[in-house]
Structure formats: structure tokens, C-alpha cells
Amino acid sequence: MPEQKSPPPLQNATLCQIGFVTRDAGRMARKLTEITGIPAPEPILTDGFEKARTLYRGNPSQATAKLIFFNLGQVALEIIEPIGGPSTWREFLEKHGEGVHHIAFTVKSTKTAAGELSGFGIPPVQSGVFEGGSYVYCDSEKDLGVILELLDSTTG
């Protein structure tokens, strides 16, 4: 049966975030504050599996990370320091070194958009929930060299 392709999954989606992985979120945040003048907010420690329901490559994961967000208007810079458990953050950091791990788009439904992206050869690699929303990372690494994140919240 021929593969059914949906309309473009990110049609009219808004680019809302650029996510950096790092070995030291504090160091990267201090440099960003120096050059942008934006004070670094307090780091957020992500929840473990019990609360975040993190799935990584199909399996529950205790993936946690320290996050620091810099709001630049329409777009936020997210600094991610992997802490525990297997995750796309840690995998990417070990493979490529520090740098941009993902670009994120706000969508109406992460589940719908992730299903559609799969039809274009970009399957989910990690997903979870947080206070106020949910996310899915989709594995566009072979196509773009970075991950695509789908977010159904505008808070991050």
C-alpha cells in the first residue's frame, strides 16, 4: 500500500525556540547574559519519569536535565544540560559536542503533528509532559543535522 502523506505538518507553525545542549548550563548562561544583557533566570530541573512520563526511543526513561531559558521575544534560547538517564540531549551532546540540538515549533497537537512527521520519515525520538504542556522531539537529524521539537504550549 503506498504511504499516505499528510499536508505539511509544520505549515503555519511558529518557530518558538532554539535549544542548545551543553555540559555546563551555568557557564553558557553567564556568557549569554554578558553579550545580550538579559539576566539568566533560575535553572529548572526537569521531572523524572513518574511526573514527566518521559519516553526515549520507545522506553520509559529517567532522563532529566537542567534548563535555562532566555526569552528573546518571539524566539527563546533554551540551554539544556543533561543530568541523568538516557536522552536525546545526552546522545546528541556525546555525538556532536555542544551546540544547537533542536529548533522548536508551536503546534496545535503534538500527537497529530508527530504522527504526520513520521509519514515524512521523521519519527518521534523522545516525548514527555511538563506543567502546562507536552513536547515531542522528532528525529530529523539525518535530514537537518538537528532535532525538530513540537510544543503544544507557548510557555517555553
Added chain:
Amino acid sequence: MPEQKSPPPLQNATLCQIGFVTRDAGRMARKLTEITGIPAPEPILTDGFEKARTLYRGNPSQATAKLIFFNLGQVALEIIEPIGGPSTWREFLEKHGEGVHHIAFTVKSTKTAAGELSGFGIPPVQSGVFEGGSYVYCDSEKDLGVILELLDSTTG
């Protein structure tokens, strides 16, 4: 003499672009068109040294690249396929593989902002001119894992 630090060089600067390096601009552009629905514009071939006045690590360079821009509103995605000559594009691609090479900010004066960033340990690595503006890539790789680009044009 203690180093004189300027105000934050990117204070109130607008994030305008995310730049990807790739070995095949056409392939990456086709995938972006599939998932965003945005038609890929014709590639642009950058000028050689005679016109672009490209400096790379202090020396004139015949650095050229094929560029394809996707306009996502405030932010453009720039796809860069290095063609000839030594460049930060080729260096980054060889070191990290495909992925995000830079994030770009629109500033009033690339020369002024580049001088200020140098004072924060982020020196120029490549610069040049194009029709309607000029750019400076500043070497923030050790701090952010990617390059910072300063642009004094809003056209790209």
C-alpha cells in the same frame, strides 16, 4: 591595563536567522519544503573574494557557498553548502557534521558590534559584503557550540 568591557553587544538586537551547514543544499531544502509547505527559492551562489571581500581568519579567501533561504516570518532558515575555498562553513561541517552553524542578529553596525564581542572573548572569524549589506561571523564556538553572525541588513 584592565580590559574595557562595553555594554552588552547584542542588547536589543533581533534574532533574524538560523544557519545550517550541509553537504547538499538541495536535499535539505526539499525536506524543509515537504514539512513546512514553503516552496524552496532558487539557490544563491555567493561571490568570490573580488566582490565579496571575504576574510577568513584574517586572510582573503575565495570562500563560496550555495545558499537557500526559507522565510519563516521574523526568522529565516539559511541553508549553506560550502563550495570553494577555506571558510567557517567548511570548517564547522568537517568538525561537527551537518547542523546549525550559526544564529544571526541584526545590528546597526557589524563593525562596532564585532569589536565589542571581541572584548567578550568572541573574535571575528569571517566577514564579507553582499548586495545590500555586510556580515561578520564571530567565533563563539567554545562558548555556545555555534557561531554568532552579525548582519547589518534585514534582507537575509
